Amino acid sequence: MRSTRLAPAAAVIAALALSATACSTKSGTDASSAGSDGVKTGPGVTEKTITLGALTDLTGPYASLGKSIVNAQQLYVDQLNASGGICGRTVKITVKDHGYDVQKAVSAFTETEPNVAAVSQMVGSPVVSSLSQELESKHLLTFPMAWASTLLGGEYVQVVGSTYDIDMINGVDHVVRTAKLKAGDKIGHVYFEGEYGKNALAGATYAAKKAKLKVVGQKIKPTDQDLTAQVTALKQAGVKAILISAGPRQTAALVGTAAAAGFAVPVLTSSPGFAPQLLATPVGPALEKMLQVVSPAPAFTDNPAMQKLAKDYKAKYPKDLLDPGVVSGWNAISVLGEDLKAACKAKDLTREGIAAAHRKQSRLTVLGVPLDFSDRTKPATYRSFIHKPAKTAPGGLTNVEPAHEVPAARTYALPKG
Amino acid sequence: MSDTRDTTGSLDATGSSDTTGTVDTLAAPAPATADSPSAQARWSGRLSPRGRRAATVAAGVLVLLALPFYVTSFWLQTGLFAMAAVIGAIGLNLLSGTTGQLSLGHAFFLAVGAYGYVWLAAEPSGTGAGSLYGLGLPPVLAFVLAIVLAGAAGGLFSPISGRLRGMYLGIATLALVFLGHHMMLNAPQVTGGFNGRSVPPLDILGFSFTDTSPDGLAVLGVPFGGLERLWYVGLALVTVAWLAARNILRGRPGRALGAVRDSEVAAAVMGVHLTRYRACAFIVSSMYAGAAGALLALVFKRVVPDHFGLLLSIDYLAMIVIGGLGSVGGAACGAVFVALIPHLLTKYADDLPLLTAPGTTGSGVSPGDAARYLYGTAIVLVLIFAPGGLAGLAHRRPRRKGDDSPRTRRFPLRTRTAPKEHTP
Numbered sequence: 001m002r003s004t005r006l007a008p009a010a011a012v013i014a015a016l017a018l019s020a021t022a023c024s025t026k027s028g029t030d031a032s033s034a035g036s037d038g039v040k041t042g043p044g045v046t047e048k049t050i051t052l053g054a055l056t057d058l059t060g061p062y063a064s065l066g067k068s069i070v071n072a073q074q075l076y077v078d079q080l081n082a083s084g085g086i087c088g089r090t091v092k093i094t095v096k097d098h099g100y101d102v103q104k105a106v107s108a109f110t111e112t113e114p115n116v117a118a119v120s121q122m123v124g125s126p127v128v129s130s131l132s133q134e135l136e137s138k139h140l141l142t143f144p145m146a147w148a149s150t151l152l153g154g155e156y157v158q159v160v161g162s163t164y165d166i167d168m169i170n171g172v173d174h175v176v177r178t179a180k181l182k183a184g185d186k187i188g189h190v191y192f193e194g195e196y197g198k199n200a201l202a203g204a205t206y207a208a209k210k211a212k213l214k215v216v217g218q219k220i221k222p223t224d225q226d227l228t229a230q231v232t233a234l235k236q237a238g239v240k241a242i243l244i245s246a247g248p249r250q251t252a253a254l255v256g257t258a259a260a261a262g263f264a265v266p267v268l269t270s271s272p273g274f275a276p277q278l279l280a281t282p283v284g285p286a287l288e289k290m291l292q293v294v295s296p297a298p299a300f301t302d303n304p305a306m307q308k309l310a311k312d313y314k315a316k317y318p319k320d321l322l323d324p325g326v327v328s329g330w331n332a333i334s335v336l337g338e339d340l341k342a343a344c345k346a347k348d349l350t351r352e353g354i355a356a357a358h359r360k361q362s363r364l365t366v367l368g369v370p371l372d373f374s375d376r377t378k379p380a381t382y383r384s385f386i387h388k389p390a391k392t393a394p395g396g397l398t399n400v401e402p403a404h405e406v407p408a409a410r411t412y413a414l415p416k417g
Numbered sequence: 418m419s420d421t422r423d424t425t426g427s428l429d430a431t432g433s434s435d436t437t438g439t440v441d442t443l444a445a446p447a448p449a450t451a452d453s454p455s456a457q458a459r460w461s462g463r464l465s466p467r468g469r470r471a472a473t474v475a476a477g478v479l480v481l482l483a484l485p486f487y488v489t490s491f492w493l494q495t496g497l498f499a500m501a502a503v504i505g506a507i508g509l510n511l512l513s514g515t516t517g518q519l520s521l522g523h524a525f526f527l528a529v530g531a532y533g534y535v536w537l538a539a540e541p542s543g544t545g546a547g548s549l550y551g552l553g554l555p556p557v558l559a560f561v562l563a564i565v566l567a568g569a570a571g572g573l574f575s576p577i578s579g580r581l582r583g584m585y586l587g588i589a590t591l592a593l594v595f596l597g598h599h600m601m602l603n604a605p606q607v608t609g610g611f612n613g614r615s616v617p618p619l620d621i622l623g624f625s626f627t628d629t630s631p632d633g634l635a636v637l638g639v640p641f642g643g644l645e646r647l648w649y650v651g652l653a654l655v656t657v658a659w660l661a662a663r664n665i666l667r668g669r670p671g672r673a674l675g676a677v678r679d680s681e682v683a684a685a686v687m688g689v690h691l692t693r694y695r696a697c698a699f700i701v702s703s704m705y706a707g708a709a710g711a712l713l714a715l716v717f718k719r720v721v722p723d724h725f726g727l728l729l730s731i732d733y734l735a736m737i738v739i740g741g742l743g744s745v746g747g748a749a750c751g752a753v754f755v756a757l758i759p760h761l762l763t764k765y766a767d768d769l770p771l772l773t774a775p776g777t778t779g780s781g782v783s784p785g786d787a788a789r790y791l792y793g794t795a796i797v798l799v800l801i802f803a804p805g806g807l808a809g810l811a812h813r814r815p816r817r818k819g820d821d822s823p824r825t826r827r828f829p830l831r832t833r834t835a836p837k838e839h840t841p
Contacts, residue, residue, distance in 0.1 A: 097763065101723060102723060102724045103717075108764075110494045125611070126723040126724070130717060134613055
C-alpha cells in the first residue's frame, strides 16, 4: 500500500522538479526593443504588424452597438492598411466578445493584453471600471465606449468627445432657449441608475441651477420598459421639458406615453438614448415631432467627412444600419490611428510612446470635430450638436443646431472618478 | 482526464485534476503502476482502488502545484475563477444538493463575501461624496471575517428559509439577489456604488499577493507575479473547503441533512432537529459563498455590483446540476465545467471553422455566438448522457457489488428513492 502510493508520487515529484528548473517556457518581462528600422517597439508590435485589442459586446445587451463599432473600426483599419499602414506595418484588431459579462471581459483582457499595443474600444462601464487599474499599470492606451466624466483623469483611459454631463449642460441650454423656459420653471429628468444617468443628472442639475430651473428627477432601471408612472409624475409636477438619459427603448416608451397622454413637451435625450431603429416603430412619428438628441458627434449629412464615412460604410456593410456606434467607433480608431502615426514619426511604438504621442494631440480634427487631448482631466471637447430624428436621413438624424459651447460648461466642476 | 477517470472511479481524483483545465498526462503513469495485476490480486476488494485513488490524487495535486511554473496568466486567472466557483458550488451543493433547499440567492452571499472583504480590509479614503468607509484590518483577518459575515447574513435569513420549501424558498432567495443589488448601488460609501471598489491585495506578514512587494520574485527562474502567488492561496482554500464539506457529509450532520431532504417527517422521528439543521445548512452554505466571493474579489482586483446578479446564481445552480446533486466531487466538477468552458470556447472560438470574424461582411455565425451555442450544447449533452451529472459518469461503469451483480444507477437524479451517496 505504502509503496504503491509513494513510488509514482516520488517519480512525479522528481520529474517535476527537473522540468520546472529546466524546461519551463514562461519567460520574464518582454522589454521593449528597437526593430531593424530603428523604431522602438513594445508588446503588440512586430516588424510586420501592429495589433490592437477590442473588448466588446457582440452577444449581450449592446450587441448591435458593439457590431457597428467593430465594423467601423475594421473599415478604418482596412483603409489605413490600403494606404500603407503605419511605419510599414499593417494594423490588425483582435476583437474579443464579452457579452457584457465582467468576468469574461477580465479574462479576455488577461488573454489579449500581452499581445496588443493599445485598446481601440472597450464596451461597458462596469468592464472599464474593473479594468481601469490594470490599464493604468500596463500603460495601455484605451478608448472606452462610455462617456462619463468620471472616466477622465487617467493617463491611459481616454474618453473621445464630450461627456454626458457636458452634453446635458449644452442640451439644457438649447431647451431653455427654444422652449422659452423662464426662471422657476421645472424640467424633468428620467435617468438610468448607474454612472451614465448619474453623470448626466449632475450636468443637468448644474445647468438648471444656472438657468434658475428646478429639476424633477425620476430614476429608472435598465430593465424598466413601461414609463407610465414616471410620465404621470412629471405631468403632475408640471414640467415644461423632459430630459432622458436611458436606452433607446426607454426613450421610445417615454415619448410614446407622453404623446398618448397629450403631454406634448419637448424631450431631449443623450445620444445613447436614441437608435435609428426606433423610427420604424409606431412611436416613430411622435419621436420626429417631440424628440431632440444631444450628441458629441455630427449627423451623417453634416459635413463631407461624415458623408464619406456613411458612403464607405454602406459600401462595405450594405446590410447594416448606420447608427451612433459607427460614429463612436470611427472616432476612437481615428484618434488612435493618428496617435500611431505620431508615435511612428517619433520612432517609438511602445505603449508608453503611443500614449505620449496621444497626449500631444491638442488640435486633432476627427469627422469635423476639433478635439484636444492635452489635458487628461478635461473632456476632449466641450461642444455638442443638437439633432432631431428624421426617418429619411442616413443614421435617422438631421442637425438642428451646429456644435457650440455653452459658457456654463466651462464653469461646471467635473466630478472626480 | 479520461485516463484518470477510467482508472479510479473516484471523484476526488477526477475533481482535483479537472481543476487544472489541462490534460494531465502526468497522471497516466501513476495509476498504471498501481494497477499491476499482482497489486490488484494482493489488494483485492477495497484496498486496491484506494491505492490507485491515492496515487491519482497525489498526481493531480502535484500537477496543480506545478501549473504556475508553466501556464500563462490567462490560464492561472481562469483557473482561479474556477477555484472560486468550486468553493461556491460545494457550498450550494450542501444546501441544495444535500439538504434539498433550493437557493437562487447564492450570488448575494458571494457579494457579501466580496464586498465584506473589501470593506474590512480597505483603509478609509476620499472625502465628501466620494469618501469610502473601510476598517483597514489586516487582509487575512478581513478574509476570515468576510466569511463570518456571509455566514451571519445566511443566519439572518434562516428564519425565512426555515419556513419555506422548494420553489417558494427559491423565490424568497431570489429577493436577496435584487435586494443585494440595490444595496450595492445605493450604499456607495461601503460598496463604491456602480463603479465598484478596488480590492486591497492579500498580504501575509509583508508578503503581498500582487506583482510587487517582494518585487520581481522568481521561483526556480520563473517570475512569480500576483496570479502565481494567489494560485496557491486558491488551492489551499479549495482543499480546506473540500475536506470540510467531505467531513460534514460523511459524519452525523451529513446523514441528518440527507434525511431532512428525503423526508422531514422521518428525519424528525429519528431525532433530527429540523429547524436547526436547515438553518445550519444555510449558514454553512453562505460561508462557502462568502469565501468564494472574497477569493473572486482578490482575483478581480475590483468588485462591481453587476457581476453579482441573478445570472451568477443561475450559473451556480447549473454547476451543481451538471456536476451531480449531493456530491462534493460532482459540485467541483460542475463548477470547473461551468467556469472554464465559456472562457475556453471564447478563447478558441476564433479558430473554429465556418465562422465569420467580427468586422467582416460574411453572413456566418460570429465566434462569440458560436461559443454560446457550443456552451449550450455542452450543457444539454451532459444532462442527456450523464443524467446524474458529471459525478454520475464516474459511477457509470457497473461496479461489482459483493454478490457479483452489476450495480446500475439509471436515474441518479431521483433523490427520494435511490440510495444517495453523500460522500464522494
